[in-house]
């Protein structure tokens with residue numbers, strides 16, 4: 274499927290008297306990686322959480338032709354949306370192998386996970402809470418990659434990681450995106466330029482720009498005004 278896999282239309286979220294998202298609309302292609310960019314506090318994670326049914330929203334979220342707005346996350350996971358949240362959420366008291374076992378669905382693909390993250394294969398008996406931040410991120414990604422998903426939603430996978438681990442995670446995501454479409458929130462523009470084709474820039478809870486990642490990153494005026502950086 275090469276068209277739009279996820280269609281978000283007029284997605285709005287309120288928290289009490291605050292409006293966090295205002296009529297967010299964008300499409301996620303049925304292949305490759307689509308990235309949501311924006312400054313700190315722009316509304317990127319809120320957008321993902323609204324799509325994942327973790328925040329009450331108005332508007333439409335259409336996944337593979339089916340309206341899924343406000344469906345609970347577990348129902349979306351059963352439909353084939355893998356979610357890797359920003360805070361990684363591994364079970365610290367359980368081993369690496371136990372964390373993976375808990376994520377298993379119908380036909381877990383351990384070969385894929387161990388090929389992408391060989392380090393995890395050697396750490397099956399280690400408690401996840403004793404892993405480094407980078408290793409925890411790999412475990413968190415591995416939990417989503419274990420299963421055959423139709424879409425992966427991944428929030429800031431390289432946040433706080435050393436350059437070497439960023440390289441490992443980026444390579445794994447590039448390999449994954451060759452077979453599963455990815456909706457990514459990412460701040461590291463080098464990683465964005467390596468991974469993403471489509472870009473959605475969010476600013477103050479609104480979509481400020483959508484288009485081709487390359488066009489965005491090669492336009493110094495756009496990156497300065499939308500992201501506050503010199504590309």
Ligand SMILES: Nc1ncnc2c1ncn2[C@@H]1O[C@H](COP(=O)(O)OP(=O)(O)OP(=O)(O)O)[C@@H](O)[C@H]1O
Pocket residue numbers: 288291293311312313314315316317318319320
């Ligand atoms: N439940 C809530 N109640 C009130 N304000 C909220 C709530 N959730 C998020 N916000 C606010 O909404 C704004 C967007 O937050 P969000 O986490 O989506 O930003 P972000 O773009 O992911 O930022 P960052 O890059 O810093 O992670 C922030 O100002 C945040 O404080």
